[in-house]
Amino acid sequence: xxxxxxxxxxxxxxxxxxxxxxxxxxxxxxxxxxxxxxxxxxxxxxxxxxxxxxxxxxxxxxxxxxxxxxxxxxxxxxxxxxxxxxxxxxxxxxxxxxxxxxxxxxxxxxxxxxxxxxxxxxxxxxxxxxxxxxxxxxxxxxxxxxxxxxxxxxxxxxxxxxxxxxxxxxxxxxxxxxxxxxxxxxxxxxxxxxxxxxxxxxxxxxxxxxxxxxxxxxxxxxxxxxxxxxxxxxxxxxxxxxxxxxxxxxxxxxxxxxxxxxxxxxxxxxxxxxxxxxxxxxxxxxxxxxxxxxxxxxxxxxxxxxxxxxxxxxxxxxxxxxxxxxxxxxxxxxxxxxxxxxxxxxxxxxxxxxxxxxxxxxxxxxxxxxxxxxxxxxxxxxxxxxxxxxxxxx
Amino acid sequence: xxxxxxxxxxxxxxxxxxxxxxxxxxxxxxxxxxxxxxxxxxxxxxxxxxxxxxxxxxxxxxxxxxxxxxxxxxxxxxxxxxxxxxxxxxxxxxxxxxxxxxxxxxxxxxxxxxxxxxxxxxxxxxxxxxxxxxxxxxxxxxxxxxxxxxxxxxxxxxxxxxxxxxxxxxxxxxxxxxxxxxxxxxxxxxxxxxxxxxxxxxxxxxxxxxxxxxxxxxxxxxxxxxxxxxxxxxxxxxxxxxxxxxxxxxxxxxxxxxxxxxxxxxxxxxxxxxxxxxxxxxxxxxxxxxxxxxxxxxxxxxxxxxxxxxxxxxxxxxxxxxxxxxxxxxxxxxxxxxxxxxxxxxxxxxxxxxxxxxxxxxxxxxxxxxxxxxxxxxxxxxxxxxxxxxxxxx
Numbered sequence: 122x123x124x125x126x127x128x129x130x131x132x133x134x135x136x137x138x139x140x141x142x143x144x145x146x147x148x149x150x151x152x153x154x155x156x157x158x159x160x161x162x163x164x165x166x167x168x169x170x171x172x173x174x175x176x177x178x179x180x181x182x183x184x185x186x187x188x189x190x191x192x193x194x195x196x197x198x199x200x201x202x203x204x205x206x207x208x209x210x211x212x213x214x215x216x217x218x219x220x221x222x223x224x225x226x227x228x229x230x231x232x233x234x235x236x237x238x239x240x241x242x243x244x245x246x247x248x249x250x251x252x253x254x255x256x257x258x259x260x261x262x263x264x265x266x267x268x269x270x271x272x273x274x275x276x277x278x279x280x281x282x283x284x285x286x287x288x289x290x291x292x293x294x295x296x297x298x299x300x301x302x303x304x305x306x307x308x309x310x311x312x313x314x315x316x317x318x319x320x321x322x323x324x325x326x327x328x329x330x331x332x333x334x335x336x337x338x339x340x341x342x343x344x345x346x347x348x349x350x351x352x353x354x355x356x357x358x359x360x361x362x363x364x365x366x367x368x369x370x371x372x373x374x375x376x377x378x379x380x381x382x383x384x385x386x387x388x389x390x391x392x393x394x395x396x397x398x399x400x401x402x403x404x405x406x407x408x409x410x411x412x413x414x415x416x417x418x419x420x421x422x423x424x425x426x427x428x429x430x431x432x433x434x435x436x437x438x439x440x441x442x443x444x445x446x447x448x449x450x451x452x453x454x455x456x457x458x459x460x461x462x463x464x465x466x467x468x469x470x471x472x473x474x475x476x477x478x479x480x481x482x483x484x485x486x487x488x489x490x491x492x493x494x495x496x497x498x499x500x501x502x503x504x505x506x507x508x509x510x511x512x513x514x515x
Numbered sequence: 516x517x518x519x520x521x522x523x524x525x526x527x528x529x530x531x532x533x534x535x536x537x538x539x540x541x542x543x544x545x546x547x548x549x550x551x552x553x554x555x556x557x558x559x560x561x562x563x564x565x566x567x568x569x570x571x572x573x574x575x576x577x578x579x580x581x582x583x584x585x586x587x588x589x590x591x592x593x594x595x596x597x598x599x600x601x602x603x604x605x606x607x608x609x610x611x612x613x614x615x616x617x618x619x620x621x622x623x624x625x626x627x628x629x630x631x632x633x634x635x636x637x638x639x640x641x642x643x644x645x646x647x648x649x650x651x652x653x654x655x656x657x658x659x660x661x662x663x664x665x666x667x668x669x670x671x672x673x674x675x676x677x678x679x680x681x682x683x684x685x686x687x688x689x690x691x692x693x694x695x696x697x698x699x700x701x702x703x704x705x706x707x708x709x710x711x712x713x714x715x716x717x718x719x720x721x722x723x724x725x726x727x728x729x730x731x732x733x734x735x736x737x738x739x740x741x742x743x744x745x746x747x748x749x750x751x752x753x754x755x756x757x758x759x760x761x762x763x764x765x766x767x768x769x770x771x772x773x774x775x776x777x778x779x780x781x782x783x784x785x786x787x788x789x790x791x792x793x794x795x796x797x798x799x800x801x802x803x804x805x806x807x808x809x810x811x812x813x814x815x816x817x818x819x820x821x822x823x824x825x826x827x828x829x830x831x832x833x834x835x836x837x838x839x840x841x842x843x844x845x846x847x848x849x850x851x852x853x854x855x856x857x858x859x860x861x862x863x864x865x866x867x868x869x870x871x872x873x874x875x876x877x878x879x880x881x882x883x884x885x886x887x888x889x890x891x892x893x894x895x896x897x898x899x900x901x902x903x904x905x906x907x908x909x
Contacts, residue, residue, distance in 0.1 A: 122759045124530025129523050135775070136518025332756030335740045335764050342732030350728055362726030365516045369775065370729050378772075381529070381763065 122332045122382035129376045131269045132295045135369065137361075139297045140259045143173055143215070144180035146295060150255050152213035155184040156206055158226045159217045160191070164261060167305060173217055173259065185209045190218065193276045193283060193401045194225040196241055202229035203240060206254075216258040216293075220265020223258050227273040227291045230254035234290075244275050244284035253290035259297045262306060263368040264314035264406060266321055266375025268296035276398060282485070283398030285390070298372065300364035308355055312463040313406025314367065315351035319344050320389060320409045321374040327420075327427065329497060330383030340379045341434045343370055348435075348459060355463060386495040389416050392508060395482040396474060403472050410465035411472055414457040415511035421449050423498035428452075468515030479509045516726045516776035523770045525663045526689040529763065531755075533691045534653045537567055537609070538574035540689060544649050546607035549578040550600055552620045553611045554585070558655060561699060567611055567653065579603045584612065587670045587677060587795045588619040590635055596623035597634060600648075610652040610687075614659020617652050621667040621685045624648035628684075638669050638678035647684035653691045656700060657762040658708035658800060660715055660769025662690035670792060676879070677792030679784075692766065694758035702749055706857040707800025708761065709745035713738050714783060714803045715768040721814075721821065723891060724777030734773045735828045737764055742829075742853060749857060780889040783810050786902060789876040790868060797866050804859035805866055808851040809905035815843050817892035822846070862909030873903040 134142060147155060155177065157170075164170045165188075177184050187202050205211070206229060216226035231250040232240035242248040260268050267273070271292055274285035306314070326340045347370045353363035373379070393408040421428040425445050432438040432452030441448045457467050466472050483506035484490070494500040500508065528536060541549060549571065551564075558564045559582075571578050581596050599605070600623060610620035625644040626634035636642040654662050661667070665686055668679035700708070720734045741764045747757035767773070787802040815822040819839050826832040826846030835842045851861050860866050877900035878884070888894040894902065 122530075122756055124533065125527075127527035127529065130526075132524075133519075133521035135521065136516070139518065332759070334744055334756070334760045335737065335767070338736030338740045339733050339767075342736045343729065346729045346732045362516055362728070365726070365776070366728045373729070373733075382759070 123330060123384055125381050127377055127381055128289065128292070129269060129378070131293045131376070133269070133298060133372065134295065135298045137299060137301060139299050140169070140172065140302070141176060143259060143297065144176035144182060146257065146297075147177070147182055147213060147215065148180045150213055150294070152182065152255070154209055154211045155182055155213045155215050156202065156211045156229065157184050157186045157215050157217065158190065158202065158222055158229065159186075159188045160219070160222050161189070163305065164217050167302075169259070169261065169302065170217060173215075184215075185211065190222045190225045192221050192404060193397055194221040196275050196277045199225055199228045199232060199240060199275060203232040206233045212254055214254055214256040216256065217261065219260070219262030220267040223260075223265070223267035223293070224273045224275060226256055226258070227267070228275050230256050231273075231290055241277060243273075243286050244277070246286060249288050250290040255294050257295040257297070258293050259299075259302070260368070261302045262310065262314065263303055263364070263371040264310075264317045266318065266371045268293055268298065269372040269376035271377070272375070274394070276401060278401070281399055283394040285394065296372070298368050300361055300368045303364050303368060304359045306358070308358075309464060310404070311351070311354050311358070312465050313404045314371065315347055315463060316406040316410045316460065316465055318367070318371045318374045319347045320413065321387070322379045324387045324389055325380040325383060325385050326431065327496065328380070328383045328385045329495060333382040336379060336381045336383065337430070343374060343379060344435050346370055347374075351463065384495065388494045388496055388500065389413055391494055392416065392486060392505065395486045396469065396472065398485075399478060399482060400473060407466055407472060410460045411467060411469050412508065412512050414453055414460070414467055415515055416508050417453045417456075418450070419504070419508050419511060420496060420498040421453070422446065423496070425449065427497070469509070469513045474513065476513060479506060479513060483509055517724060517778055519775050521771055521775055522683065522686070523663060523772070525687045525770070527663070527692060527766065528689065529692045531693060531695060533693050534563070534566065534696070535570060537653060537691065538570035538576060540651065540691075541571070541576055541607060541609065542574045544607055544688070546576065546649070548603055548605045549576055549607045549609050550596065550605045550623065551578050551580045551609050551611065552584065552596065552616055552623065553580075553582045554613070554616050555583070557699065558611055561696075563653070563655065563696065564611065567609075578609075579605065584616045584619045586615050586798060587791055588615040590669050590671045593619055593622045593626060593634060593669060597626040600627045606648055608648055608650040610650065611655065613654070613656025614661040617654075617659070617661035617687070618667045618669060620650055620652070621661070622669050624650050625684055635671060637680050638671070640680060643682050644684040649688050651689040651691070652687050653693075653696070654762070655696045656704065656708065657697055657758070657765040658704075658711045660712065660765045662687055662692065663766040663770035665771070666769070668788070670795060672795070675793055677788040679788065690766070692762050694755055694762045697758050697762060698753045700752070702752075703858060704798070705745070705748050705752070706859050707798045708765065709741055709857060710800040710804045710854065710859055712761070712765045712768045713741045714807065715781070716773045718781045718783055719774040719777060719779050720825065721890065722774070722777045722779045723889060727776040730773060730775045730777065731824070737768060737773060738829050740764055741768075745857065778889065782888045782890055782894065783807055785888055786810065786880060786899065789880045790863065790866065792879075793872060793876060794867060801860055801866060804854045805861060805863050806902065806906050808847055808854070808861055809909055810902050811847045811850075812844070813898070813902050813905060814890060814892040815847070816840065817890070819843065821891070863903070863907045868907065870907060873900060873907060877903055
């Protein structure tokens, strides 16, 4: 087991009606002015934004608004938000929405608090935020896990680059999670969430590491739960228990719990960033689904015992001790069938990815052949291209 | 699933040699003076205390010392510690040891920071700390989970009362967990730790609640892990991986993770506090082992489906659908056999508990028949006495 640091300072308020506490919660931070940051129509149409505005006003909290965050949140809006916050003297950011809104909020908070740095340098890894603004969220989507994570993923539309960075400044001070706020999430977005949550756990599970018995058990339990309650969410979008378990899983899958003791890099996420970076209409979860099974088939032989554990414990495949590879392939086939069942793509073509883009994507992902992705089978440019091709031909 | 608040601010530094960071870590808090608080000979004999003193001195950190914490830490020493801290102007408490030292440190920190309250009133539930001192720990025992928990258990030797209280002020700012520091823990204390960790999870698991699918999966994984790696620790006390998984389990079992969505009260802990309160030489884990199986047999019929889940998922008992009670009893028998295998008592008599003390213990536990312990089968005075009698006659 590798040494690790575990830090999850975000305080969670979970359950029905918890969003009504928002005014009182923010007031504890004594903000001068709050940025209320959100996405498109859904938070407005549902009445949530109006409830939030009322809660803030009831407590006498001054705020300005910035809406318009899109899936794969954009650097351009982040820059606008930073300007707005500086002009208005904002010192607290409230994100109302899903992972995109949260990530946009984090980047804005970091940008405002570190005026000596260009904010895109954080995404490029050229600088790390030293300070940030206080920030909280009312979550409306169970997927990205940004509410408890230390990560932030932003897309630069000028260069078509999608880049993530992790640091302590990216932790929210608090997150309000009311599962009822996800009742109106449609089937496609729900399915994308299932994939994203599962993948946050599964990708950590297959990172290099030994003897992480407890972390493994937690990860296996989390993945099985997500795949199970995910079907319940799709069957009845207003199933409170199912939505609640999904939402809590989204937080725990990405807050660090499922990586303790392993040498972590989210490899399929790295591959996927090239897809939705180049094709911004591709939902992140769909991109992950389209890549995972090809990646899995490409790498599993490098650590057959680990994959046997996964096949046995997560997919309950009876181990064929004479033919362990068959056991693993059965589990991968089952996961692929599950993705198809919930309406997710299992290859890149259905997402509209063009063949001629595979090489540029592999080049970008390997940072012009200078970067190798970690793993029991490390992936350089050639291997990344192989996986992209497999996923294209699926 | 019940609404819940999840708060785990304690930052964990986990792994080999992490304790050497202690000087630098404390320096970040800019303390005026530190109280170095510890127990008996073992931390001195192992050289750990000397290493800590050196790290503090190397960073120019002023400190005073208070040793002598015993298992079931005593109010008397807490009062001494509070006096010492006031006299010396201490504003940071460093606990080096196991759960007893940590709990003593928490109570001292709360006592110093809230001079208007008598510290024993916190334990009696008559007051709640509003402030506390900053505090951290170097953990040397995997058991109580105090390093991440919000709880603190103190014994008043004058009244022979052992009482716990929970609050945000009881959270450590950081905890250093080096599994190697537990290599020298003897077999009996290791076994007590196995029981304590498992019970922190199992007791939450059997609290009232529904649809906690994810919490259940995490709890089941944690308990199975502890029972498994516990045997490895006993077989080879210097098995790093086993000790590491035990240590990490001790933190996660009691930090709140395994109770999210359930209406929590640690019932068997409440019963046990009467045993080790009256017989301070009884180790807490041993007291829990001596009570659990009797409690389990007494209550399981009140929620047979829950207990079937436990029997099937934790003990892998094949469900006898025609006779579900037999399935549950098999699992309880297996857990009892496990406790016997690791050298733990399975009844009260072997701990030296006298028959004439059962009624006074039941009276105290029911707070003179005014308190009922929660659960699918609530336990008032009569039921508590029944369980004590069953455990006495085991």
